[in-house]
Amino acid sequence: MSDDAPVTLLILGAGGDLTHRLLLPGIGSLLKCEPQRKVQIVGADRMAKSSEEWKALVKDSFSTVPVPARTAKSVMSKTRYQQTNVLDEDELRSLIESCSGPLVIYFALPPAITMQVCTVLEAIDLPNPTRLALEKPFGTDEKTAHSFNRRLHKLVPEDHIFRVDHFLGVSTVLNLIGLRFANRILQPIWNSEHIERVEIIYDEDLALEGRAGYYDTNGALKDMLQSHLLQVLSVFAMESIAEVSANELQDQKAQVLRATRLWGNSPKRSSRRARYTAGQIGSRKIPAYVKEQGVDPSRMTETLAEITVEIDNNRWSGVPFILRSGKAMGEPRKQIVAHFRDVPHLPTGFKTAGLPDQLIIDLKPGAVSLVLTMNAEGDPMDLERKVLRAELADGLMLPYGEVLRYLLDGNPMLCVRGDAAESCWRIMEPVLKAWKANRVPMEEYPAGSDGPDGWLPAS
Numbered sequence: 001m002s003d004d005a006p007v008t009l010l011i012l013g014a015g016g017d018l019t020h021r022l023l024l025p026g027i028g029s030l031l032k033c034e035p036q037r038k039v040q041i042v043g044a045d046r047m048a049k050s051s052e053e054w055k056a057l058v059k060d061s062f063s064t065v066p067v068p069a070r071t072a073k074s075v076m077s078k079t080r081y082q083q084t085n086v087l088d089e090d091e092l093r094s095l096i097e098s099c100s101g102p103l104v105i106y107f108a109l110p111p112a113i114t115m116q117v118c119t120v121l122e123a124i125d126l127p128n129p130t131r132l133a134l135e136k137p138f139g140t141d142e143k144t145a146h147s148f149n150r151r152l153h154k155l156v157p158e159d160h161i162f163r164v165d166h167f168l169g170v171s172t173v174l175n176l177i178g179l180r181f182a183n184r185i186l187q188p189i190w191n192s193e194h195i196e197r198v199e200i201i202y203d204e205d206l207a208l209e210g211r212a213g214y215y216d217t218n219g220a221l222k223d224m225l226q227s228h229l230l231q232v233l234s235v236f237a238m239e240s241i242a243e244v245s246a247n248e249l250q251d252q253k254a255q256v257l258r259a260t261r262l263w264g265n266s267p268k269r270s271s272r273r274a275r276y277t278a279g280q281i282g283s284r285k286i287p288a289y290v291k292e293q294g295v296d297p298s299r300m301t302e303t304l305a306e307i308t309v310e311i312d313n314n315r316w317s318g319v320p321f322i323l324r325s326g327k328a329m330g331e332p333r334k335q336i337v338a339h340f341r342d343v344p345h346l347p348t349g350f351k352t353a354g355l356p357d358q359l360i361i362d363l364k365p366g367a368v369s370l371v372l373t374m375n376a377e378g379d380p381m382d383l384e385r386k387v388l389r390a391e392l393a394d395g396l397m398l399p400y401g402e403v404l405r406y407l408l409d410g411n412p413m414l415c416v417r418g419d420a421a422e423s424c425w426r427i428m429e430p431v432l433k434a435w436k437a438n439r440v441p442m443e444e445y446p447a448g449s450d451g452p453d454g455w456l457p458a459s
C-alpha cells in the first residue's frame with residue numbers, strides 16, 4: 001500500500017446524531033483548513049439509505065462549514081453508504097473488505113453496541129493499519145474499562161486505539177501547553193506554594209436538547225467530569241514536556257491522573273449533585289429535568305455535578321481542584337480559575353486589603369485574564385483588582401476537526417490512553433457508589449439560575 005493512499009474513514013452508526021451533529025462538520029472543518037487532504041468517507045448503519053441520501057447528508061454538513069467547492073466535490077465523489085448490520089460477522093467482514101487504504105473505524109454507536117462489535121471484530125482479519133476510534137463513555141467503571149482495554153488490545157495495538165475526547169481538540173485547552181511552557185513568568189508559580197485552589201468549570205445554558213436516551217443513563221458526572229474535565233485537569237497540572245508529542249503528553253497526563261484522588265478520600269464531603277427544576281433561560285421555557293421527554297425520574301440523574309480532588313504529588317499536594325459542570329444554567333461559564341495565595345505580608349498603610357490574584361483561562365470563547373491587585377483610580381494607597389486580559393481567537397478547526405486530523409494521521413496525541421481512561425474511573429468510583437447509595441443528597445436548582453444556593457464558587 002502506498003504511503004499516500006487515502007485513508008478510509010468508516011463510520012459505524014452513520015445514521016446517528018453524533019455523525020450528523022459533530023463528525024461530519026468536524027471533517028468539513030478539517031477539509032476547509034486542509035483542502036488537499038485525501039480521505040474516503042464510508043457511512044454504515046443498519047437502516048437502508050441510498051448513497052445519494054448519504055451524499056446529501058455529507059453535503060449538507062460540509063455546506064455549514066463551508067468546505068471549498070473543489071474539495072467538497074472530490075470527497076463527495078468517493079463517499080458511499082453501505083447498509084450493514086454491524087453485529088453480523090459476515091456483513092461486517094464484507095464491509096471492511098470493501099474499504100481500501102489505511103482504515104479508521106469510527107464507532108459512532110452506543111457504548112454497549114461498540115463492545116459487541118469489538119467481539120465480532122475478533123473473528124475478522126483487520127487490514128494493517130487499522131485504527132479504532134471510540135467515543136465516551138469508555139466502560140462504566142475501572143473494571144469494565146480495564147476489560148474493554150484488554151479486548152481492544154486483541155484487535156490492534158494501543159497506539160492504534162483512539163479514545164476520543166473532543167476537549168483535547170479545543171484550542172484553548174491545547175493553548176495551556178503554550179501558556180504554561182512557553183512562558184517564563186508562570187512556570188515558577190505553577191505549584192502549591194503559590195496556587196491555593198483551582199476551579200475547572202463548564203456550566204452550559206443548554207438543557208437536555210432531546211438527548212435523554214444518552215444523558216439520562218449518564219448524568220453530568222460521567223458526561224463531563226469523568227471524561228472531559230479530568231482531561232483538562234491533567235493538561236493543566238502535568239509536569240513539563242520535552243517535546244509536543246503523543247508519548248510525552250500521554251505519559252505526563254497519565255502520571256497526574258494516577259496521583260489524583262477525591263479530596264480527603266470522602267465522597268460525602270467532596271461531591272455535590274443537583275438537578276434542574278422548571279425555569280426560563282432568556283426566552284426559552286425549560287421544563288423540569290424529570291419532565292423532559294424520555295427521562296426516567298427513578299434514575300436520579302444529576303444535571304449538575306461538582307467534585308473536589310487532590311493531586312498527591314510534590315507539585316500539587318494540598319491544593320483542591322474543584323471540577324463542576326451543569327446544564328440549564330443561567331450564565332454559561334466555561335473556565336479554569338487558578339486562585340493564588342495571599343501575599344505573605346501586605347505592608348501596613350494601605351487603606352484596603354488586597355485580594356489574592358487570579359489567572360482565569362476562558363475556554364469558550366477563549367481568553368486569558370490575569371487579575372491583579374493594584375491601586376484604584378486616584379489614591380495609590382487604595383487597592384483594587386484590575387484585569388489584564390488577552391482575547392484568544394477561535395481555533396482554525398472545530399474541536400472534532402482537530403481530533404480527526406490527528407486520528408487520520410495516526411497520531412494519538414489528542415486521545416485518551418487506555419491506562420488514563422482506567423484512572424479516570426478509579427477517581428470517580430467512590431462518588432458513583434456514594435451517589436448510588438443516596439449518601440449525597442440530590443439538590444435542586446431552577447433552570448436559568450446559578451445552581452442551588454451556596455454553590456456558586458467564590459471568585
Ligand SMILES: O=C1O[C@H](COP(=O)(O)O)[C@@H](O)[C@H](O)[C@H]1O
Pocket residue numbers: 204206223224399
Ligand atoms: O461531550 C459533551 O460535550 C458538550 C460540551 O462541549 P461543547 O464543545 O459542545 O461545548 C456537552 O454539552 C455534552 O453534554 C457532552 O456530551
